[in-house]
Amino acid sequence: MLLKLLKYDFRAMWKQFSLIWGAALVLALVNRFTLNTGRRIPVMGENASSLLAIAFSVVLAAMFVIAVIFVIQRFARGLLGSEGYLMHTLPVRSWQLVAARLICGTVTWIGCGMVAVLCPLIMAPVDWSEMIYLPWLNVIRGLIKHPDVILVFSEICLMIVSAIVISISLMYLAMSIGHLFSHHRKLVSVAAFIGLYILLANFYARIFLWNPVEQFIDWVSGNVHGAMLSVSAAMVIPALIFLALTSWILENKLNLE
Amino acid sequence: MSDFLIECRGLYKSYGLRPALSGVDLAVGPGRIVGLLGPNGSGKTTLIKLLCGLLQPTRGELTVDGSAIGPYTKSVISYLPDRMYFADWMKAVDLFDLFRDFYADFEYEKAMAMCRSLGVEPGDRLKSMSKGTKEKVQLVLAMSRAAKLYLLDEPIAGVDPAARDFILRTILTNYNEEGTVLLSTHLISDIEKVLDEAVFLKEGRIMLHATVDDIREKEGKSVDALFREIFRAEPMWEGGEL
Amino acid sequence: MDWKLDDGRPIWPQLSQQLARRIIAGVYPPGSRLPPVRELAAEAGVNPNTMQRALAQLEQEGLARADRTAGRLVTQDAAVLDAARLREAQDVIRTYFEAMSALGYSRERAVELLKEEFR
Numbered sequence: 001m002l003l004k005l006l007k008y009d010f011r012a013m014w015k016q017f018s019l020i021w022g023a024a025l026v027l028a029l030v031n032r033f034t035l036n037t038g039r040r041i042p043v044m045g046e047n048a049s050s051l052l053a054i055a056f057s058v059v060l061a062a063m064f065v066i067a068v069i070f071v072i073q074r075f076a077r078g079l080l081g082s083e084g085y086l087m088h089t090l091p092v093r094s095w096q097l098v099a100a101r102l103i104c105g106t107v108t109w110i111g112c113g114m115v116a117v118l119c120p121l122i123m124a125p126v127d128w129s130e131m132i133y134l135p136w137l138n139v140i141r142g143l144i145k146h147p148d149v150i151l152v153f154s155e156i157c158l159m160i161v162s163a164i165v166i167s168i169s170l171m172y173l174a175m176s177i178g179h180l181f182s183h184h185r186k187l188v189s190v191a192a193f194i195g196l197y198i199l200l201a202n203f204y205a206r207i208f209l210w211n212p213v214e215q216f217i218d219w220v221s222g223n224v225h226g227a228m229l230s231v232s233a234a235m236v237i238p239a240l241i242f243l244a245l246t247s248w249i250l251e252n253k254l255n256l257e
Numbered sequence: 258m259s260d261f262l263i264e265c266r267g268l269y270k271s272y273g274l275r276p277a278l279s280g281v282d283l284a285v286g287p288g289r290i291v292g293l294l295g296p297n298g299s300g301k302t303t304l305i306k307l308l309c310g311l312l313q314p315t316r317g318e319l320t321v322d323g324s325a326i327g328p329y330t331k332s333v334i335s336y337l338p339d340r341m342y343f344a345d346w347m348k349a350v351d352l353f354d355l356f357r358d359f360y361a362d363f364e365y366e367k368a369m370a371m372c373r374s375l376g377v378e379p380g381d382r383l384k385s386m387s388k389g390t391k392e393k394v395q396l397v398l399a400m401s402r403a404a405k406l407y408l409l410d411e412p413i414a415g416v417d418p419a420a421r422d423f424i425l426r427t428i429l430t431n432y433n434e435e436g437t438v439l440l441s442t443h444l445i446s447d448i449e450k451v452l453d454e455a456v457f458l459k460e461g462r463i464m465l466h467a468t469v470d471d472i473r474e475k476e477g478k479s480v481d482a483l484f485r486e487i488f489r490a491e492p493m494w495e496g497g498e499l
Numbered sequence: 500m501d502w503k504l505d506d507g508r509p510i511w512p513q514l515s516q517q518l519a520r521r522i523i524a525g526v527y528p529p530g531s532r533l534p535p536v537r538e539l540a541a542e543a544g545v546n547p548n549t550m551q552r553a554l555a556q557l558e559q560e561g562l563a564r565a566d567r568t569a570g571r572l573v574t575q576d577a578a579v580l581d582a583a584r585l586r587e588a589q590d591v592i593r594t595y596f597e598a599m600s601a602l603g604y605s606r607e608r609a610v611e612l613l614k615e616e617f618r
Contacts, residue, residue, distance in 0.1 A: 004358045004359060007358070012346060034496065059331065078344070079498070081343050082340060083343070083344055085336075085338045085342035086342040089331055089334070090359045091328040092328060092331075093328060182272055192464060252313055254310070254312065254313060255313070288548070290548070297576060425544060429540060429547065430537060434537075450545045450549075451544065452546060453546055472501050472505065472508035472509075473510070474509050477507050477508075
């Protein structure tokens with residue numbers, strides 16, 4: 001059932017983001033040829049090319065704003081609003097609904113991040129044909145010799161994913177708390193978000209000063225993997241608690257009026 | 258297992274301090290068409306939403322087909338809400354796909370055929386459809402399932418009398434005969450002939466639950482006339498009439 | 500032939516009476532197959548269970564019988580049809596006298612007027 005839910009979540013996501021991602025990438029490509037890089041002769045006038053550059057930054061900024069709104073809307077309207085009439089009458093558990101939205105939201109943010117990284121690469125005045133002649137084989141051989149690098153890289157990825165997951169779960173829980181009230185749900189949601197954020201920050205501040213934790217951190221920090229994994233865990237564990245609370249509220253306190 | 262499809266005992270639901278249902282006991286068997294009748298604000302929609310799991314009861318017990326409300330009951334209930342629930346980007350066929358994926362009792366071909374007979378183009382984007390057409394799509398979705406329980410919330414409110422006949426006919430010719438249809442309305446005269454049983458709700462309580470034939474036999478008047486008698490003293494509901 | 504249902508009485512006896520009239524009038528000829536319950540119910544805009552009950556009443560009266568291959572056949576028994584026709588006729592006559600009595604005519608006067616009508 002989770003897979004089926006994901007199918008429709010990703011379909012909705014693709015409808016919205018294919019255009020934005022496409023626009024960002026195309027604009028990056030256009031900018032590559034119009035930006036005055038010295039190596040290439042500008043095809044257009046100075047004004048036009050700077051306008052294009054501005055358009056590109058606007059699209060990129062809009063992409064991140066839309067990504068945040070998307071995550072909020074998919075939850076607020078999609079589960080707690082009118083579309084909830086459909087989703088909550090499907091024969092699935094609440095946690096599956098939440099998990100599907102979370103996975104889709106996380107992938108969306110990662111996708112946006114990747115587009116944001118890819119765009120400067122496209123714009124950079126690098127001759128792509130030269131890339132082919134890079135000593136790729138040596139790079140791969142080197143990676144195999146030092147698998148640590150791959151490990152560290154995946155740990156960094158894990159940290160990024162954990163950071164996204166805790167941010168989204170925080171928003172979900174804030175919106176679910178807002179849903180518990182019969183009036184001013186939006187206002188309560190915002191207040192709950194700020195409250196939860198402060199709570200989380202306080203919690204981190206305290207727990208890291210707590211002696212056993214401090215010693216534990218000292219102990220794991222000796223190792224780069226241990227440090228990174230414990231940072232991830234420090235984010236994932238509260239995220240799981242938030243998600244469990246969110247699912248509980250949806251399962252037991254749902255109030256679609 | 259009991260013989261009843263729906264069983265409520267001491268069902269109580271309040272929004273804040275305002276009670277919407279106060280102590281509802283109801284048992285409905287399979288293969289019936291039951292009218293949930295009452296003025297606006299009498300708790301009809303609340304009871305339906307409790308049955309399909311969109312609301313949680315404050316107190317009391319509620320089972321459908323012998324199970325507490327959950328994924329199983331949701332898989333045997335077909336729900337027609339009193340509002341639109343679509344995402345804008347979808348087409349009617351996208352919804353049919355979704356229903357086919359999630360409900361084992363959804364008949365895709367039947368949905369397509371019903372669309373054709375109702376004059377709905379299933380490939381059209383929902384965003385571009387009129388309100389009436391969207392309502393037809395929801396009706397098609399609800400009636401294309403061979404469900405054990407159909408919960409239809411005000412299916413004929415806000416449409417003209419010709420469309421009412423059409424909707425009632427669609428329901429009558431398409432529901433699964435082993436299943437029960439529970440439909441809420443305040444337009445009783447239009448629906449009376451279709452019902453096996455009538456449940457009168459007033460201020461969150463059941464005033465009367467009897468078969469239509471019994472009411473006519475004992476009272477010597479139609480359900481509609483009886484309803485008007487019982488609720489005449491209520492100035493509130495006249496305003497709620499269409 | 501439209502279905503007419505009035506408010507004060509249970510629906511199924513009204514349906515079975517109107518079905519009987521259709522049979523007597525030859526809308527459903529002797530020996531023919533009656534439309535399925537669901538179709539009749541949709542046509543009359545009534546609950547299938549109610550129509551089912553009305554049809555069961557017809558069977559009871561002998562006007563229709565269940566067929567092995569599902570569905571119902573109209574009886575070919577002339578005696579049964581005649582009896583039903585007579586019952587309906589008596590019903591009409593009774594209605595006539597009731598209406599005349601409401602207008603203030605005695606039974607005898609009502610019969611006389613009826614005879615005069617055909618002179």
